[in-house]
Amino acid sequence: MGFCFLSPLFFLCHLNDQSPDPFRPAEDSLGDNNPVAANLGTDNPDDFGACRICPFTGKKANRANKISFSAHKTKKLQFVNLQYKRIWWEAGKRYVKPRLSTKALKTIEKNGLDAVAKKAGIDLRKE
Known part of the structure; x- marks a missing residue:
């Protein structure tokens, strides 16, 4: 030295x-x-918010502009409204508690949990 x-x-x-x-x-x-x-050092801007994806609908964060009073545009993410919801699963005779978007919740109320999970390729027996 x-x-x-x-x-x-x-x-x-x-x-x-x-x-x-x-x-x-x-x-x-x-x-x-x-x-x-x-x-x-992530180069892909889609990596941010990757864990905030609805498994039933595939919805993910939207990249948008935040516009200030001076009309200066900066990038921001609009995240999906994900909620933990306890839903009765009729075929399994038990409750499941997935993290899903509010849009998926409306779809489940309309079509049923089994149909939506089958279409999304989700196995409810694991949960």
Whole structure:
């Protein structure tokens, strides 16, 4: 190591070069194992809000513009209105509690839970 202006303790700590250099970040500080760093570099704008998708209808977040008083447009996401709802499943003789959109709830009331789940390809026996 080179000459250090910090303190004698710094020099004594780095005599053996066993500890990492304090001026250089560690290799694993922003590596592949860091979930925060992995999510910061997403190139696909559709990745945001991916967990907020209705399993019955497939509705997902809509990218829209937020328009200020000066008509400056900034991007925003309009999320789906997802709710946890306890629904009686007649074929299974029990309640299921899926997270679904309010539009899917209206569709289930109209067509029945079995028909909507079958059309969406959802197996209610797992829940």
